[in-house]
Amino acid sequence: MSCLRTYIGEKVDVVMPTLNSVSRVGENVFRLVLHSIYKWIPVNRLLVVDDGSRDGTLDILKDFDAVILRGSGSLGKAREIGIRNVKTELFYFIDDDNLIPERFHEKMCQYIDEKTGIIFPKAIIPYDNYITRYETIIGKIRRSLGLRDVVENRGYTGASLIRTEAVRDIQIPRIARQEDKFIKSYCEKRGWKTKLASEVTVLHLCKNLPSYRTQYLEGQGLAIVGDISGMRMLFSWLLTYPKVLLAFPYVRKVKLLSEIPKMYYVKYRGYLDVLRSNKVNIKMSSI
Numbered sequence: 001m002s003c004l005r006t007y008i009g010e011k012v013d014v015v016m017p018t019l020n021s022v023s024r025v026g027e028n029v030f031r032l033v034l035h036s037i038y039k040w041i042p043v044n045r046l047l048v049v050d051d052g053s054r055d056g057t058l059d060i061l062k063d064f065d066a067v068i069l070r071g072s073g074s075l076g077k078a079r080e081i082g083i084r085n086v087k088t089e090l091f092y093f094i095d096d097d098n099l100i101p102e103r104f105h106e107k108m109c110q111y112i113d114e115k116t117g118i119i120f121p122k123a124i125i126p127y128d129n130y131i132t133r134y135e136t137i138i139g140k141i142r143r144s145l146g147l148r149d150v151v152e153n154r155g156y157t158g159a160s161l162i163r164t165e166a167v168r169d170i171q172i173p174r175i176a177r178q179e180d181k182f183i184k185s186y187c188e189k190r191g192w193k194t195k196l197a198s199e200v201t202v203l204h205l206c207k208n209l210p211s212y213r214t215q216y217l218e219g220q221g222l223a224i225v226g227d228i229s230g231m232r233m234l235f236s237w238l239l240t241y242p243k244v245l246l247a248f249p250y251v252r253k254v255k256l257l258s259e260i261p262k263m264y265y266v267k268y269r270g271y272l273d274v275l276r277s278n279k280v281n282i283k284m285s286s287i
Contacts, residue, residue, distance in 0.1 A: 007109045011044035012161075013091040015082030017075055019051040021096040022060065029097065029205050030057070034064050036100035044088050049078040076172040076179035079157065086164050095158040098123065099203040107200045108161045117166030117192025118184060120156040121200035122149075127207055130253035134260060137247040152196050155184030159202045166192040177214065178221025185227055215263045219270025233271050237264040 014037060021030050037043060048061050051071035058068060069085060071078045079093065090112075094100065104121075111119045125132050139149060157180040166187045172179055184194050222228050240261040248256060 007090065007112055008106050009042070010090070011042045011088065012105075013045050013047055013086045013088045014041060014043050015047045015049065015079065015086065015091060015093050016066075016096060017049045017051070017071065017078035017082070018053055018057055018061070018096055019071070020053045020055045021057045022053075023055045023057075024208075025097045025205060027056070027060065030060060033094075033096060033099055033205070034060070037094055038064070040100045040102060040104040041092060041094075042105060047082050047085050049082045051078060072174075074174040074176055076175040076182065079179055079183070080170060080172040083164070083167050083170060089164055091162055091164055093157045093160045093162065097205045098159040099205055100159065101200070101202060104159075104200065104202070105161075108197055111195050111197050112161075113193075115191075115193050116195055117163050117187035117190075118155065118160055118194040119162075119197050120151065120160040120194070121197045121202050122151065123156055123158055123202050123204040125204045125206055129209060130251050130256050130259075131209055133251045133253075134244070134247050134256055137250050138243060141246070149196070153181075154178075155180040155194060157183060158204060163192070166190065173224045175221040175224050176217040178218060178225050181221075181227060182225045185225070210263060212263065212266045215267040216270035219267035219272075220274050222267075223271045223274035230271070230275065233268050237261070237268045240264045 025033075034046075037046070046061075046064060046066040047069060048066045049069045049071045050058060050061075051073060061068065067085075069081055071081065082093070083091075108119055108121070142149065160180075162183075167183060170183065170186055172182055175182070187194055219233075222233065244257050244260045
């Protein structure tokens with residue numbers, strides 16, 4: 001218990017990637033998130049890796065004494081830049097739309113031991129739409145079948161506690177999505193444990209529905225991370241058709257029947273385009 005109390009009392013750096021946060025999540029939400037960080041996390045420094053915000057985001061961050069670091073054009077590299085500037089034994093990734101709950105740091109520290117590299121909470125989107133309803137139903141079905149939640153497989157960097165040593169010298173690909181999966185896999189391959197803090201929940205205040213662009217980037221990220229086969233990607237897309245039929249009586253939104261499979265198809269296309277591009281590059285380099 002003395003080890004636990006030491007971690008609870010220690011200040012930690014917080015890394016936050018930003019790009020026009022005010023426009024994306026709204027000024028009030030952004031300020032609320034920042035206040036919640038300082039209230040429930042013992043912040044040493046707030047390290048913000050900004051990729052060129054032009055909407056007042058940086059002005060707000062000055063009110064919170066943030067250390068502003070220049071990004072390099074991708075979310076993956078933004079996280080890497082943040083990691084390189086961390087000076088504390090533990091640090092947090094907190095995204096600009098994740099509201100930190102009461103006693104967050106105290107609860108997260110309960111999962112710490114000397115072999116754990118990453119601890120991530122559950123995240124709930126508190127907005128009612130057909131996507132969140134679908135994901136809730138599918139999540140319940142997965143658990144009833146004894147399958148792990150998606151977050152346990154992928155990880156979650158939106159509000160994660162990380163041991164700096166576990167990610168030291170990491171080189172994250174220049175990807176806009178799936179960098180959380182890359183970081184999780186990196187730690188596990190180096191012998192560190194990754195844990196889901198099942199009793200800790202953050203609110204992911206993202207009102208925007210997934211777009212075809214974000215799904216395409218998800219597919220590209222999956223291909224670059226290289227943690228899933230093409231056959232499994234194809235199967236995941238085809239599986240959406242029976243899944244939406246199963247979820248439809250609970251979601252009751254006709255749009256669900258076409259949009260979910262289409263989004264997964266776009267994700268699959270992003271995955272395939274990366275593979276094809278890699279094959280072309282290999283052929284060109286051998287000429």
